[in-house]
Amino acid sequence: MTANAVLTLPDGQTVALPVVVGSEGEKAIDISRLRYRTGHITVDDAYENTGSCRSAITFIDGDRGVLRYRGYPIEEVAKRSTFIEAAQLLIWGELPTTEQRMRFSDLLTDNSALPEDFRRHFSGFPPHAHPMSILSAMINCLQAYDLPGQVIDDEEELERVAASLISKVRTIASAAYKSSISEPIMYPRYDMKYTENFLHMMFSRPYRDYVPSPEATRALDLFLMLHADHEQNCSTSTVRMVASGQANLYASAAAGVCALWGRLHGGANQAVLEMLTAIQTSDVSIHDYVTKVKDRRSKVRLMGFGHRVYKNFDPRALILKKAADDLLDQMHVADPRLELARQLEAVALADDYFIERRLYPNVDFYSGIILTALGIPVEMFTVLFAIGRMPGWIANWAEIHRDPESRIYRPRQVYVGQTERPWLLQSQRGGSSEPDPV
Numbered sequence: 474m475t476a477n478a479v480l481t482l483p484d485g486q487t488v489a490l491p492v493v494v495g496s497e498g499e500k501a502i503d504i505s506r507l508r509y510r511t512g513h514i515t516v517d518d519a520y521e522n523t524g525s526c527r528s529a530i531t532f533i534d535g536d537r538g539v540l541r542y543r544g545y546p547i548e549e550v551a552k553r554s555t556f557i558e559a560a561q562l563l564i565w566g567e568l569p570t571t572e573q574r575m576r577f578s579d580l581l582t583d584n585s586a587l588p589e590d591f592r593r594h595f596s597g598f599p600p601h602a603h604p605m606s607i608l609s610a611m612i613n614c615l616q617a618y619d620l621p622g623q624v625i626d627d628e629e630e631l632e633r634v635a636a637s638l639i640s641k642v643r644t645i646a647s648a649a650y651k652s653s654i655s656e657p658i659m660y661p662r663y664d665m666k667y668t669e670n671f672l673h674m675m676f677s678r679p680y681r682d683y684v685p686s687p688e689a690t691r692a693l694d695l696f697l698m699l700h701a702d703h704e705q706n707c708s709t710s711t712v713r714m715v716a717s718g719q720a721n722l723y724a725s726a727a728a729g730v731c732a733l734w735g736r737l738h739g740g741a742n743q744a745v746l747e748m749l750t751a752i753q754t755s756d757v758s759i760h761d762y763v764t765k766v767k768d769r770r771s772k773v774r775l776m777g778f779g780h781r782v783y784k785n786f787d788p789r790a791l792i793l794k795k796a797a798d799d800l801l802d803q804m805h806v807a808d809p810r811l812e813l814a815r816q817l818e819a820v821a822l823a824d825d826y827f828i829e830r831r832l833y834p835n836v837d838f839y840s841g842i843i844l845t846a847l848g849i850p851v852e853m854f855t856v857l858f859a860i861g862r863m864p865g866w867i868a869n870w871a872e873i874h875r876d877p878e879s880r881i882y883r884p885r886q887v888y889v890g891q892t893e894r895p896w897l898l899q900s901q902r903g904g905s906s907e908p909d910p911v
């Protein structure tokens with residue numbers, strides 16, 4: 474039997490609202506009929522407390538630091554899986570069989586190269602263009618090269634388009650980087666797995682092959698896997714919003730890239746490294762920096778700290794912190810910014826400001842250290858996040874697309890602007906007065 478919540482309105486009217494319970498026991502009050510029944514809407518600035526959909530993909534319990542992909546704990550995924558297997562898990566809901574894994578792997582390989590004339594689009598961007606702007610434009614552009622993929626009407630076609638997007642996003646990303654440093658764009662290799670192939674396209678040159686170490690490949694694969702989905706974050710919600718209007722997968726994914734770009738979301742990984750570098754190269758002490766961060770008037774934040782959902786710790790940050798330690802040891806790299814990050818973390822975690830607000834390091838705090846050790850330039854960090862998040866965006870797009878009950882997303886608002894008023898003639902508006910138009 475469905476339980477009800479009872480809401481009493483200012484005029485004394487009471488209304489019973491169904492309580493929906495998720496599979497992990499999360500309770501939500503269904504207000505979808507509230508306006509119809511009472512004339513009231515609900516308001517929740519920045520969606521602090523709004524469940525925007527029902528989803529079966531990823532579960533987060535932010536108070537306990539729990540993250541699961543399709544029921545599998547992130548720690549287990551990180552230990553046992555690969556980015557591509559996690560992608561299949563997210564999009565199709567189950568761990569793939571050997572046959573499914575091999576078929577998808579073949580599709581990734583077959584779809585890794587960009588159409589030859591597509592490559593010329595890269596030269597249309599100025600050299601200083603941010604790779605995120607190139608990435609979003611190019612993903613949108615891809616749909617023009619895949620007209621059948623704009624209408625996905627079965628799982629087989631979804632598999633092909635998903636493989637194409639997951640594979641090509643990495644080819645586009647490396648091509649954007651190569652263009653930005655005026656080096657020839659590298660073709661993907663048919664004998665390399667996903668992550669190794671990406672590193673090859675980033676760092677090989679026509680006259681010299683780059684062969685990444687297994688440690689480097691594994692660290693990057695882990696980075697991608699940990700970013701693969703994170704339920705209704707800013708970019709995924711954007712993808713769902715666009716998808717709900719029945720936009721195709723390419724257009725929805727391109728919108729996701731744009732939403733990811735901001736410094737409070739995926740752009741934070743770049744911002745963290747820039748922050749660490751700025752502290753390291755200035756004479757500002759950690760103590761002074763933290764003092765500045767705590768002063769609201771400074772508008773400076775400790776980048777890589779805090780999360781809307783995690784109020785305990787971000788399990789991805791714990792995994793990445795260890796991975797950063799291991800990678801720097803294995804590669805014999807001594808990056809002073811890792812030590813600085815450790816000190817910043819220790820100072821912040823012991824400080825009442827962060828304790829009271831329950832601010833902990835998030836996934837972006839340590840990821841930049843790993844990417845730097847791999848030789849990835851800082852402007853590419855958010856692009857790497859986008860490559861990682863692509864399976865999550867596809868899984869969320871598919872969840873909407875498969876749902877026969879799906880409807881367009883269309884939030885309401887509380888209007889706080891001017892009420893109706895008379896038109897002002899030019900002569901009534903102040904400033905230099907021109908004659909009123911006849």
Ligand code: CMC
Nearest residue numbers: 737738739741766774775776777778779780781830835837
């Ligand atoms: N440094 C200093 N103060 C902070 C920080 C921070 N990083 N994060 C939150 N606060 C303070 C904030 O000033 C506010 O204080 P007060 O109560 O005195 O006004 C309080 O904590 C609550 O902050 P909020 O901005 O209301 O929290 P939010 O849930 O809206 O924002 C956040 C979440 C992640 C945008 C925010 O914590 C932040 O800006 N962090 C830094 C950027 C960052 O690392 N982003 C990556 C997020 S994780 C990966 C992803 O989503 O892509």
